[in-house]
Structure formats: C-alpha cells, structure tokens
Amino acid sequence: MNALTTASMPITMSSREIAELTGKRHADVMRDIRIMMDALMQNADLRSVxxxxxxxxxxxxxYxxxxxxxxxxxxxxxxxDAVARMKVVKRWQELEAQQTPRLPQTMAQALRLAAEQAEQLEAQAEQLALAAPKVEYVDRYVAANGAMGFRQxxxxxxxxxxxxxAWLQDQKIMYRLNGEWTAYQNHIDAGRFIVRAGVARANEHAFSATKFTPKGVQWIAGLWGQHKARLAQEGGAST
Incomplete structure (x- = not known):
C-alpha cells in the first residue's frame, strides 16, 4: 500500500497502485496524469493533489x-472503463476505512495512544527546528540578491x-523548449519567474534565459523542503 497516513497529509494513492488495479502500464497511467494535471492547473480553485x-x-x-x-x-x-473505476473505488473505501480512528478500549491503550501522539508532536517540533535555520538562510539570501538561475x-x-x-519537470513548473529550460506560463504570470531575452554579440544568436525571482526562490524552497520531508518520512516508514 502506498497511502500516506500522517495527520498533516491527505490519504493518497500512487500511480503505480492505480496501474496495478486497472491493469494498465504504469508509464501510460503517468502520462494520463500529466495530461489531466495540465488541464486542472488552469484552475487553481480545484485544489487537485x-x-x-x-x-x-x-x-x-x-523510479x-x-x-x-x-x-x-x-x-x-x-x-x-467501468471495471477499472470500480476496482479503484473499492480500494479507496479500504483506505478510508483504515483511517477511521479507533477509540482505546482500555487504560493501557489510551496511555499508549497518548504516548504515540506525544512522540509524533516531538518529532514534528524537531523537524521544524532543523528547518528553521535553512528557511531563515533562504530568506536572507533572497533579500540580498535578485533573480537567480537554475544552478544558483x-x-x-x-x-x-x-x-x-526532474522534480521541476514532474511538478509542471519548468520544461525544455528549443533546448532551453523555461517556466510554465502560469508560474511566470504569478511572478515566480522572469524571462530575459537578448542577442549574443559574438554570433548574433537570439537567446532567452528563465530565472527565479526572489518570490519564486522562496516559493520553490518551500515546495522542495516539503518534497524532501516526504521522501524522508517514506524512507523512515519503510525501515
């Protein structure tokens, strides 16, 4: 099962599990998801995950x-098709049933539950404490610098x-266009990127460079931090 069960995150189903349930190739399911997300991203109010x-x-x-x-x-x-849809619906019912909170039946169970919740809160506090210096550093760096390139x-x-x-591409944030990496227009419109165009003096070759704005750096730092935290949680859960 690839569902995430932490309280701060929604229950999710992986594209790989969807492929297994529907009998489709995982690559085809991922392609279908990318096409769907391209359409859904046009309306941020839909809040798709x-x-x-x-x-x-x-x-x-x-992978x-x-x-x-x-x-x-x-x-x-x-x-x-209908059969594939029903299989996934049934699987969602199983996942949601597993999320139904079970009340402790004995004092020992209640104490164990309280201890587990306290440990989770302590772990979250430690993660926030570790992340705080990095967030502060990013804020100071962005405040002192202008637009930044990908490598920066x-x-x-x-x-x-x-x-x-690869993550920027998967998240539909940047893509390759004519050999150059550029941002999707909705992110440019949101002020997260700027595109600087010009002509090289040496060969008069036209070029364009996409750079993160200070706003974009702070935004991407938050998303990247969440991504790395999820990977760390998954790695810890599998050990």
Whole structure:
C-alpha cells in the first residue's frame, strides 16, 4: 500500500497502485496524469493533489511515481472503463476505512495512544527546528540578491541538479523548449519567474534565459523542503 497516513497529509494513492488495479502500464497511467494535471492547473480553485515521489524497484533503483488524493484519482478514472473505476473505488473505501480512528478500549491503550501522539508532536517540533535555520538562510539570501538561475537555486537548496530538474519537470513548473529550460506560463504570470531575452554579440544568436525571482526562490524552497520531508518520512516508514 502506498497511502500516506500522517495527520498533516491527505490519504493518497500512487500511480503505480492505480496501474496495478486497472491493469494498465504504469508509464501510460503517468502520462494520463500529466495530461489531466495540465488541464486542472488552469484552475487553481480545484485544489487537485498530485505529489511527485519515487519508489524502489526490484533492482533497488528509484523510479518516479505520482500520488493522488481521492478526488484527483477519481477524476483520472473518468477516462477508464467501468471495471477499472470500480476496482479503484473499492480500494479507496479500504483506505478510508483504515483511517477511521479507533477509540482505546482500555487504560493501557489510551496511555499508549497518548504516548504515540506525544512522540509524533516531538518529532514534528524537531523537524521544524532543523528547518528553521535553512528557511531563515533562504530568506536572507533572497533579500540580498535578485533573480537567480537554475544552478544558483539548486546550490542554494543543496539539491542535486539532476534530481531537482526532474522534480521541476514532474511538478509542471519548468520544461525544455528549443533546448532551453523555461517556466510554465502560469508560474511566470504569478511572478515566480522572469524571462530575459537578448542577442549574443559574438554570433548574433537570439537567446532567452528563465530565472527565479526572489518570490519564486522562496516559493520553490518551500515546495522542495516539503518534497524532501516526504521522501524522508517514506524512507523512515519503510525501515
């Protein structure tokens, strides 16, 4: 099961599990999700949930997948056949039933539940304390600098460039256009990126460079931090 059960995050179903339930190739399901998200991103009020993550294959290598909340996954299924839709609906019922809180029946159970909740709160407080210096550093850096390129932002976030670029592409934040990485128009309109165009003096070749604005750096730092925290939680849960 690939559902996330932490209180701060919605229950999700992975694209891999959807592929298994519907009998479709995982690559095809991921393609369908990307097409659907392109359409849904035109209306931010819909608040669809599509999280990019990874899973470990049989060869111990990590591969990308998506995690969808209930509404988003059921929207995806509108294009699938009735049998596939019913299988996923039944699976959602199982996931939601597992989330139903069970009241403690004895004093010992109540004490264990209270202890577990206290441990979770302590762990969350530790994570926030560790993240605070990094957030403060990003804020100070952005305040002292203007627009930043991809490599500058990756270095600022201490992110692997290949992983960071793949994540930006999966999240529909940036894409390759004519050999250059650029941002989706909705993010440019939101003031997270600026596009600087010009002509090279040496060969008169026209070029354009997409850079993160200070607002964009702070925004992407928050999203990237959430992404890394999810990966850490998944890694801890699997050990």
């Amino acid at each position: 599509c999280i990019s993550s990874t899973y470990v294959g049989e060869n111990e290598q990590r 990308p997948q998506y995690e969808l909340d209930k509404d988003t996954s059921l929207t995806l299924l509108l294009g699938y 932002v990756a270095k600022l976030l201490d992110a692997n460039e290949h992983e960071f670029r």
